[in-house]
Structure formats: structure tokens, C-alpha cells
Amino acid sequence: LVELLSSPDVRDQTQEHAVTTLLNLSINHSNKGTIVNAGAIPDILDVLKHGSMEARENAAATLFSLSVVDENKVATGTGGGPIPALIKLLCEGTPRVKKDAATVIFNLSIYQGNKARAVRAGIxxxxxxxxxxxxxxxxxxxxxxxxxxxxxxxxxxxxxxxxxxxxxxxxxxxxxxxxxxxxxxxxxx
CATH class of the missing domain: 1.10.10 (Arc Repressor Mutant, subunit A)
Structure with a gap:
């Protein structure tokens, strides 16, 4: 599933479906660690930065779901720098994605190291x-x-x-x- 996140053709919606599936799986608390340990965060960040708007919305929601677990705040906040991409969504996304992006930024900023990243990124x-x-x-x-x-x-x-x-x-x-x-x-x- 993680490999499908790096599908080169966003028109075929493979990325969108893969990140949506990860979002749905991440809702179950026991799956959060498995998703992070499978190395999904860098690929989710890539979708967040370069995917279609729908895929970016679901990537933001997935990051929020994963970042609910305190141990994941560090991994989610550092690997590849999601905060600048989230700020971009906060500025130009749909009303739903703006709320999701704001929620992820807030949640990641609970960890002190991510506050510095957020301020440097222009939050x-x-x-x-x-x-x-x-x-x-x-x-x-x-x-x-x-x-x-x-x-x-x-x-x-x-x-x-x-x-x-x-x-x-x-x-x-x-x-x-x-x-x-x-x-x-x-x-x-």
C-alpha cells in the first residue's frame, strides 16, 4: 500500500486511493504505529506536497490521524518537513482542507521541536x-x-x-x- 503512494501518474487516482485507504486504516489506533513503522510518512508527505488536491486533503487528514499518538508527533513533524506544505494548504486549500491543515499544525506543534519548525516555516x-x-x-x-x-x-x-x-x-x-x-x-x- 505504501508503494502505491509514489505512483507517478496522479491522473489514475492511485495515490488518492492509497492515501485514503491509509487514512481509513489510521483511524484504528492499533494501525497507527504499523503505518509509521512501514515507512509511510515520507510518501504521505510527498502526496501532501505534490498530489492532487483530493489526495493532499487526505494526506493532511492521515497526518492528523497519525500525529494523535505522541510518539508520532516527532516522526510526522520532522521527516521531509510537512509544515511548509500544510501552511500552503492552509492558505490555498478548500475550507475542509484548511481546517485539516490547521488541525495538523496545531497537533504537531504540541511537540516543542515542531513549534520551532512551524515558526521558521512562516506559520x-x-x-x-x-x-x-x-x-x-x-x-x-x-x-x-x-x-x-x-x-x-x-x-x-x-x-x-x-x-x-x-x-x-x-x-x-x-x-x-x-x-x-x-x-x-x-x-x-
């Missing part, structure tokens, strides 16, 4: 842009990413960004449930 700006577009449906995800990066010293650069000033204004506009992350981000920065 600060996309969530800040999402704060400007409250109707885009990504405010919760943006705040979650900013909140997790708040514990990383270089992530504190978020406080210097222009859109950060909008957080104070947004406090009066967002529903109460979003205030928790908003206040956390403001307090830390």
Missing part, C-alpha cells in the same frame, strides 16, 4: 490573516495555533504583528466561547 502570518476574515470560518483554528505557539519564545513575535492588535477589538465581536484562546494569546504576548 504566524496565515492565522493572523484568518483573524481579519472572521467570516472565513477559521477564527477558532487561528486562535488555537496562535495559543499553542505562544509557549515558544520565537513565537512571541506574533505580538509584534499588526493583525495582533485586532485581537483586542475582536474580543467585543466574537462569541464568548472563543474568548478563552483570545485572552490566552493576549495575556502571553
Amino acid at each position: 504566524v502570518e496565515p492565522p493572523m490573516r484568518s483573524l481579519k476574515d472572521a467570516g472565513g470560518g477559521m477564527v477558532d483554528e487561528a486562535l488555537a495555533i496562535l495559543a499553542i505557539l505562544a509557549s515558544y519564545q520565537q513565537g512571541k513575535a506574533i505580538g509584534q504583528a499588526e493583525p495582533f492588535k485586532k485581537l483586542n477589538w475582536q474580543l467585543t465581536k466574537w462569541p464568548f466561547l472563543q474568548w478563552e484562546d483570545d485572552i490566552l494569546v493576549i495575556t502571553v504576548f
Whole structure:
């Protein structure tokens, strides 16, 4: 199955079907380690970077599923650098893939070493842009990413960004449930 991820012809949908199958298998917790140990992560990352949009969406969802296990956060976050590809999806994907990409970035950033990778890859700006577009449906995800990066010293650069000033204004506009992350981000920065 892992070999099918590197199918050269994305038009035949082999990659898409293979990564979708891995996604479905990864939902079962006992399969997560098997998938990682089979060496699937580099090929999933390749699909994430170069596959069709549908395959990239499923690759992001697969990475999220695999990264739920703490031991997999390091392997998933380092091998081949998924974070820049996830940031690209966060900026240009469909609404569903944007949410998946944000969730993977958040989940990978729980591991301290991945916070540094995310900041170096440029993760600060996309969530800040999402704060400007409250109707885009990504405010919760943006705040979650900013909140997790708040514990990383270089992530504190978020406080210097222009859109950060909008957080104070947004406090009066967002529903109460979003205030928790908003206040956390403001307090830390």
C-alpha cells in the first residue's frame, strides 16, 4: 500500500486511493504505529506536497490521524518537513482542507521541536490573516495555533504583528466561547 503512494501518474487516482485507504486504516489506533513503522510518512508527505488536491486533503487528514499518538508527533513533524506544505494548504486549500491543515499544525506543534519548525516555516502570518476574515470560518483554528505557539519564545513575535492588535477589538465581536484562546494569546504576548 505504501508503494502505491509514489505512483507517478496522479491522473489514475492511485495515490488518492492509497492515501485514503491509509487514512481509513489510521483511524484504528492499533494501525497507527504499523503505518509509521512501514515507512509511510515520507510518501504521505510527498502526496501532501505534490498530489492532487483530493489526495493532499487526505494526506493532511492521515497526518492528523497519525500525529494523535505522541510518539508520532516527532516522526510526522520532522521527516521531509510537512509544515511548509500544510501552511500552503492552509492558505490555498478548500475550507475542509484548511481546517485539516490547521488541525495538523496545531497537533504537531504540541511537540516543542515542531513549534520551532512551524515558526521558521512562516506559520504566524496565515492565522493572523484568518483573524481579519472572521467570516472565513477559521477564527477558532487561528486562535488555537496562535495559543499553542505562544509557549515558544520565537513565537512571541506574533505580538509584534499588526493583525495582533485586532485581537483586542475582536474580543467585543466574537462569541464568548472563543474568548478563552483570545485572552490566552493576549495575556502571553
